[in-house]
Amino acid sequence: MSALVPQALSIRLQGCAKTFRDGTRALESLDLSISAGETLVLLGPSGCGKTTTLRLIAGLEQPDAGGKVFFDDTDVTTLGIEARKIGMVFQSYALFPNMTVAQNVGYGLRILKMPKTEQQVRIREMLAMMRIEALADRRIDQLSGGQRQRVALARALAVRPQALLLDEPLTALDARLRDALRVEINQLLRSLGITTIYVTHDQAEAMALGDRIIVMSHGRVEQIGTPREIYHQPGSAFVANFIGSMNQLRGVVTPQGFTCSAGCLNWDRSGVAERVLFRPEDVSIVTSSEFAELTGVVKASFFMGDHTRLLVDVGDEAPITVLDDARCPQAVGQKLYMRVAPLGLMSI
Amino acid sequence: MIYMFLPAAAFFSAFFILPMCRLFLVGGSGAIGWRAYSVIVTDSNYFNALLATFGVALATTVTTLLIGGLVGVFLQRYRFPGRSFLMAIITLPMAFPGVVIGFMVIMLAGRQGLIGQISMALGGDRLVFAYSFLGLFLGYVYFSLPRTILTIVAAAEKLDPKLEEAARSFGANTWHVVWDVIMPGLKPALISAGAICFATAIGAFGTAFTLATRINVLPMVIYTEFTLSANIAMAAALSFVLGALTWIVLALARSAAGNTVAAAA
Amino acid sequence: MAYRKILFGMQLGLCVLVCVFLILPMGLSVIAGLTNNYFVGLDSGLTLRWVLEVWGGYHDTIFRSVWIALACVFVTLIIGVPAAYVLHRSPQRLARWLEELLVLPIAVPGLATALALIAMYGGWGNLRSSWLFILIGHVLFTLPFMVRSVLAVLGGIDLHTLEEGGASLGANFTQRFFHIVLPNCRQGILAGALMVLTLSMGEFNMTWLLHTPFTKTLPVGLADAYASLRLEVGSAYTLLFFLMIVPLLLLMQAIAQPRQKKFELVEDEVVILLSESAKS
Incomplete structure (x- = not known):
C-alpha cells in the first residue's frame, strides 16, 4: 500500500x-x-x-x-x-x-x-x-x-x-x-x-x-x-x-514532604512547589489512617460503568477526583484515606 | 474574481445609471427649467393627478392586504380537497402584464362585460365602470392579489405553530391568537406585500394605459406629456419624481419590515 | 365547534370568490376569442376565425417576443450568474449595497427607465429602431431576478468549502467555477431563466415606449388590439398569449415544488421574486 x-x-x-x-x-x-x-x-x-x-x-x-x-x-x-x-x-x-x-x-x-x-x-x-x-x-x-x-x-x-x-x-x-x-x-x-x-x-x-x-x-x-x-x-x-483529568493541591514543601491541608505527600524533589498535580489513576484508596498520606470526605459519587468516580473534599479549593471500585464503592459522606504514587506527582 | 462582475456592472452603469442621470438633467432642461421638479406640487393639475394616484394606490393596498391576508392564512393552514387547484388558479395571473389585466377588467366591467350583462338581465341599466377609477382599482387588485396571497402563504408557513399552541395553552381565544401571535408574525410580510402593492399601483402603466383613457393618474399624465404634448422635459421630470417616490415607498417598507424581523429574533 | 365550522366556511367562501374573480375574466376572454359574435353570445357559434386572423396579422409580434425573451435569458445568464457569484463572495455590506442598486430597475417604474434610455440613447445610430433597444430594457428589468434566484441557491449551500475541496484536488478557479459552482446552482439558474423568460414575454411598461412600428412585441400588439380592434380579436390575441405564458408558469411551479428540503428555499424565493415583479 x-x-x-x-x-x-x-x-x-x-x-x-x-x-x-x-x-x-x-x-x-x-x-x-x-x-x-x-x-x-x-x-x-x-x-x-x-x-x-x-x-x-x-x-x-x-x-x-x-x-x-x-x-x-x-x-x-x-x-x-x-x-x-x-x-x-x-x-x-x-x-x-x-x-x-x-x-x-x-x-x-x-x-x-x-x-x-x-x-x-x-x-x-x-x-x-x-x-x-x-x-x-x-x-x-x-x-x-x-x-x-x-x-x-x-x-x-x-x-x-x-x-x-x-x-x-x-x-x-x-x-x-x-x-x-x-x-x-x-x-x-x-x-x-x-x-x-x-x-x-x-x-x-x-x-x-x-x-x-x-x-x-x-x-x-x-x-x-x-x-x-x-x-x-x-x-x-x-x-x-x-488533557485527561488532573487533581491539584496547594501546600508547602517541608522536610517531611509536600504538606497540604489534607495531609503530607511523599515529595523528595528539590526546589519550591506551591502546588502539586496528580492524575486520579495515581491515587489509591487505603483502608487505615496508618498508611494514608491524604484524608478526605467523599462528597459525590458517579457510577461510570467500569469504575466509580469519587469527588473527595480534602479541604482545598476544589475537591480531588479519585477512582474507585465499580461494584462496592465508598459511600458519600464517608471518610477516605488515600496515597498518591510518587511517580505520578508533578509540579508546574 | 471581481472581473466576473464587470459585465453586469458595465451594462448596469451604461444602461441604467447614466440614463437616469441624463433623465434628471433632461427634466431640468425644459421651458420652466428646474422648476419642473416642483411643479408636481405647485400645479394643481399635476398635484390632483398625484393625489388621485395615491388614492387609488391606497385603496388597492388596503383591499388587497385584507383579502390577501385572510385567503393566504386560510390556504396555508387548511388542507382540503381542491386546495392545490385553488392555489394553481391564484398563481396563474402572476405573470400577466398590466395590459392583459386591463383587458380582464374590460371583460368584467366593460361595455360588453359580464357585470353589465347581469345588471341588464336583472332589469337595471347596463353597468359599465371599467374605464373609471373603480375599474382601475379593480385592475390593480386583480394584479396584486395573487402576489400578496402567495407572499402571505410563504410567510405563514414560517410561523412557529408552537407559539400558537403556547398561546392556546394559556387559554387565549381565536381572536387573541390572531391578534397577538399571527399578526405580529405576518407583519414583515404584510408590510412588504403592502409596499409592493402600493408601489405597483403608483407606477403601473399597462393597466392604466388600457383603462385610464379618461382619468388622470400619474403614469398616464407622463405618457400624455411625452407623446401628445411632446413635452419631454416635463415627462422626464415627472417620471423621475415617480421613480423616486416608488423607490422611497419600497425602501421605507423594507427597512420597517427588516426592523420588525430583527426585533422578533 | 359550530362556530369554527362557520368560520371555516366563510374563509373558504372568500377564497373561492377570489379564485372566481381571478379566473372568470380569463374564461370569458377565452370564450370571446372563440365566439363568432360575443355581443350575441355563444348562440352565434364557435369559430377559430379570430384566432387565425390574429395569427395572420400579428404572428411576427409573437415570434419577436419569443426571440427577445430567449436573447434576454441568454444575456442575463452570461452577465447575471457570474455577478451573483461575485455578490455571494463579496463582503456582506458591499454585496447588500450592490444588490440594492441592481434591484433599482424593478423599483423604478418602467416608464421612467424607458424615458431615461430614450433620453440617453434615442439618437444613437439605428439603436432606437432595433430590437436590441427593447432587449436592453428587458435585460435591465429581468437581471435582478436571475441574480437573486441564483443568490438564493448559493446561500443554501456551503459553496466556500466545496470550492476549497475542489482546490485541494488541484482545480483552478475556472475549473472550480464550471465543475462545482455552476452545477450546484443549476436549480437557481433554471428557476431564474424561466422567470426571465416569462417576465420578458409579458413586459409592457418599458416596451411600449421603446418599441417602433417595426419592433412590436406581443404585449404591444395586445395593447394595440385592445385599443382599436373588436373585442373578439383582442380576446383571441389574449388567448394566444395565455397559450404561451401558462405552460411556462406551470413549469415554473413544477420545478419550485419542494420535493426535497433544499428546494423549499427556491420556492420561497420564487414567490418573493414574483411578488416583486409587480411592475410588468
Missing part, C-alpha cells in the same frame, strides 16, 4: 503568524517542523489556532508577512492550495453534491487529465481500500456520515498526495462510529506512511493517532511532544488541565 504515496514530504513552518482582516490574531508566530511520514496532531479547544495552522500548511491562508512555509526544501508560501499537491479532508467533508461517489473520488484525477481507463482503475482501487465499492454510483445525499467520511478520505488519497491534511474529520460523527473510524484511519496512515497533519479538539483521538501532538491555546503552542510526554509531563497548567 505504501506504493500509493510517492515519497513522504517534510514540512516546515518558519515564523508563521496569522492576523485576519478584522484584526483578530489567530496565530502567534510559529516555528514547526514535521518530518517525512510523521503523523502530527494539532490539539486544542476551538479558537486555539489549530485550524489556522492547518490552513496555512494547506495554502488556504497566507501567513502574515515574514512567515514562510517549506515543503521539503522548497518555499511554497506563495503557492495556492491547488499547486501544493496535498490531500485534504474537511470537517464537513466538502463532497460535491453534483457528482456521484466515483466522480468525487476521481475528481482530482480528472483535473490531472489522467487517461479515463487509468482513472477507473485508480477509483476502484481507492473505493476498495476504503471498502465502499458498493457505493460507487450513489449520490452524496444518499450516504451516511461514516460513508461520507470514507469517500472524503478516498478522494483526498486518490491523487497520491505528498501529504494528508485532516481538519476535524470525525467531529461530525456519533461516538461509536468515531471510535471505529479512528482505529481504521490509524491503520491506514501507518500502512501508507504518508506525512499527516490531523486537527482535532478530542484528546482521545489525538492520543490514539499522533506520533507527536501539538497542544495549542490562544494562538500559541503550549507543548509539543509524544502522547506519553504530553500526558505524563505536561509543560503547562493549560496542558495539564486540558
Whole structure:
C-alpha cells in the first residue's frame, strides 16, 4: 500500500503568524517542523489556532508577512492550495453534491487529465481500500456520515498526495462510529506512511493517532511532544488541565514532604512547589489512617460503568477526583484515606 | 474574481445609471427649467393627478392586504380537497402584464362585460365602470392579489405553530391568537406585500394605459406629456419624481419590515 | 365547534370568490376569442376565425417576443450568474449595497427607465429602431431576478468549502467555477431563466415606449388590439398569449415544488421574486 504515496514530504513552518482582516490574531508566530511520514496532531479547544495552522500548511491562508512555509526544501508560501499537491479532508467533508461517489473520488484525477481507463482503475482501487465499492454510483445525499467520511478520505488519497491534511474529520460523527473510524484511519496512515497533519479538539483521538501532538491555546503552542510526554509531563497548567483529568493541591514543601491541608505527600524533589498535580489513576484508596498520606470526605459519587468516580473534599479549593471500585464503592459522606504514587506527582 | 462582475456592472452603469442621470438633467432642461421638479406640487393639475394616484394606490393596498391576508392564512393552514387547484388558479395571473389585466377588467366591467350583462338581465341599466377609477382599482387588485396571497402563504408557513399552541395553552381565544401571535408574525410580510402593492399601483402603466383613457393618474399624465404634448422635459421630470417616490415607498417598507424581523429574533 | 365550522366556511367562501374573480375574466376572454359574435353570445357559434386572423396579422409580434425573451435569458445568464457569484463572495455590506442598486430597475417604474434610455440613447445610430433597444430594457428589468434566484441557491449551500475541496484536488478557479459552482446552482439558474423568460414575454411598461412600428412585441400588439380592434380579436390575441405564458408558469411551479428540503428555499424565493415583479 505504501506504493500509493510517492515519497513522504517534510514540512516546515518558519515564523508563521496569522492576523485576519478584522484584526483578530489567530496565530502567534510559529516555528514547526514535521518530518517525512510523521503523523502530527494539532490539539486544542476551538479558537486555539489549530485550524489556522492547518490552513496555512494547506495554502488556504497566507501567513502574515515574514512567515514562510517549506515543503521539503522548497518555499511554497506563495503557492495556492491547488499547486501544493496535498490531500485534504474537511470537517464537513466538502463532497460535491453534483457528482456521484466515483466522480468525487476521481475528481482530482480528472483535473490531472489522467487517461479515463487509468482513472477507473485508480477509483476502484481507492473505493476498495476504503471498502465502499458498493457505493460507487450513489449520490452524496444518499450516504451516511461514516460513508461520507470514507469517500472524503478516498478522494483526498486518490491523487497520491505528498501529504494528508485532516481538519476535524470525525467531529461530525456519533461516538461509536468515531471510535471505529479512528482505529481504521490509524491503520491506514501507518500502512501508507504518508506525512499527516490531523486537527482535532478530542484528546482521545489525538492520543490514539499522533506520533507527536501539538497542544495549542490562544494562538500559541503550549507543548509539543509524544502522547506519553504530553500526558505524563505536561509543560503547562493549560496542558495539564486540558488533557485527561488532573487533581491539584496547594501546600508547602517541608522536610517531611509536600504538606497540604489534607495531609503530607511523599515529595523528595528539590526546589519550591506551591502546588502539586496528580492524575486520579495515581491515587489509591487505603483502608487505615496508618498508611494514608491524604484524608478526605467523599462528597459525590458517579457510577461510570467500569469504575466509580469519587469527588473527595480534602479541604482545598476544589475537591480531588479519585477512582474507585465499580461494584462496592465508598459511600458519600464517608471518610477516605488515600496515597498518591510518587511517580505520578508533578509540579508546574 | 471581481472581473466576473464587470459585465453586469458595465451594462448596469451604461444602461441604467447614466440614463437616469441624463433623465434628471433632461427634466431640468425644459421651458420652466428646474422648476419642473416642483411643479408636481405647485400645479394643481399635476398635484390632483398625484393625489388621485395615491388614492387609488391606497385603496388597492388596503383591499388587497385584507383579502390577501385572510385567503393566504386560510390556504396555508387548511388542507382540503381542491386546495392545490385553488392555489394553481391564484398563481396563474402572476405573470400577466398590466395590459392583459386591463383587458380582464374590460371583460368584467366593460361595455360588453359580464357585470353589465347581469345588471341588464336583472332589469337595471347596463353597468359599465371599467374605464373609471373603480375599474382601475379593480385592475390593480386583480394584479396584486395573487402576489400578496402567495407572499402571505410563504410567510405563514414560517410561523412557529408552537407559539400558537403556547398561546392556546394559556387559554387565549381565536381572536387573541390572531391578534397577538399571527399578526405580529405576518407583519414583515404584510408590510412588504403592502409596499409592493402600493408601489405597483403608483407606477403601473399597462393597466392604466388600457383603462385610464379618461382619468388622470400619474403614469398616464407622463405618457400624455411625452407623446401628445411632446413635452419631454416635463415627462422626464415627472417620471423621475415617480421613480423616486416608488423607490422611497419600497425602501421605507423594507427597512420597517427588516426592523420588525430583527426585533422578533 | 359550530362556530369554527362557520368560520371555516366563510374563509373558504372568500377564497373561492377570489379564485372566481381571478379566473372568470380569463374564461370569458377565452370564450370571446372563440365566439363568432360575443355581443350575441355563444348562440352565434364557435369559430377559430379570430384566432387565425390574429395569427395572420400579428404572428411576427409573437415570434419577436419569443426571440427577445430567449436573447434576454441568454444575456442575463452570461452577465447575471457570474455577478451573483461575485455578490455571494463579496463582503456582506458591499454585496447588500450592490444588490440594492441592481434591484433599482424593478423599483423604478418602467416608464421612467424607458424615458431615461430614450433620453440617453434615442439618437444613437439605428439603436432606437432595433430590437436590441427593447432587449436592453428587458435585460435591465429581468437581471435582478436571475441574480437573486441564483443568490438564493448559493446561500443554501456551503459553496466556500466545496470550492476549497475542489482546490485541494488541484482545480483552478475556472475549473472550480464550471465543475462545482455552476452545477450546484443549476436549480437557481433554471428557476431564474424561466422567470426571465416569462417576465420578458409579458413586459409592457418599458416596451411600449421603446418599441417602433417595426419592433412590436406581443404585449404591444395586445395593447394595440385592445385599443382599436373588436373585442373578439383582442380576446383571441389574449388567448394566444395565455397559450404561451401558462405552460411556462406551470413549469415554473413544477420545478419550485419542494420535493426535497433544499428546494423549499427556491420556492420561497420564487414567490418573493414574483411578488416583486409587480411592475410588468
